[in-house]
Amino acid sequence: KQEVTQIPAALSVPEGENLVLNCSFTDSAIYNLQWFRQDPGKGLTSLLLIQSSQREQTSGRLNASLDKSSGRSTLYIAASQPGDSATYLCAVPELMNRDDKIIFGKGTRLHILP
């Protein structure tokens, strides 16, 4: 069964720094990997969906990389801002059966210090 791990659970970084969030998964046979952002009291917002055939996907100051063979993805945030403070989750499809399920990590809670 697919398992998704995000370490650390929480991270504080001074404003302006570049940072990397990590996501690891146990089954490398994935279609894609998604990164989401969740603000307090809100739902999830999809940030990037990186296909299994891609190695990187970029959106503004965000860059997601995917290394299927090692079961890892990273989300790089450049020039961090206080508005980037949120919980970031990654998710991959569950491929053990034909059900339409994705497995979420528990997230990294990011705090950007002004």
Place this chain on the structure above:
Amino acid sequence: NAGVTQTPKFQVLKTGQSMTLQCAQDMNHNSMYWYRQDPGMGLRLIYYSASEGTTDKGEVPNGYNVSRLNKREFSLRLESAAPSQTSVYFCASSEGPQRIQPQHFGDGTRLSIL
């Protein structure tokens, strides 16, 4: 753009009461999902609907029922609420299967069962 709308936003119930959580999307999406989010457990899929007229169980379906009323609306019903169902419930939708398409989430319903 309304996106995915959930009602109510907050609800307090007594054990044994019933209620229905409502979800509507205005993006003409085929697939809709109900999740619950609990501290330390992450997001877990309750039920999903791949298209109008179809529903399937997710990871934690016990104690819940769903109805895909039409393409826009997907409701979640608790027939006899239990304290273990205290959680934040999220509805999501995607154009196609969530395994291959990005999802759009509502802002959640915060439900407390006393």
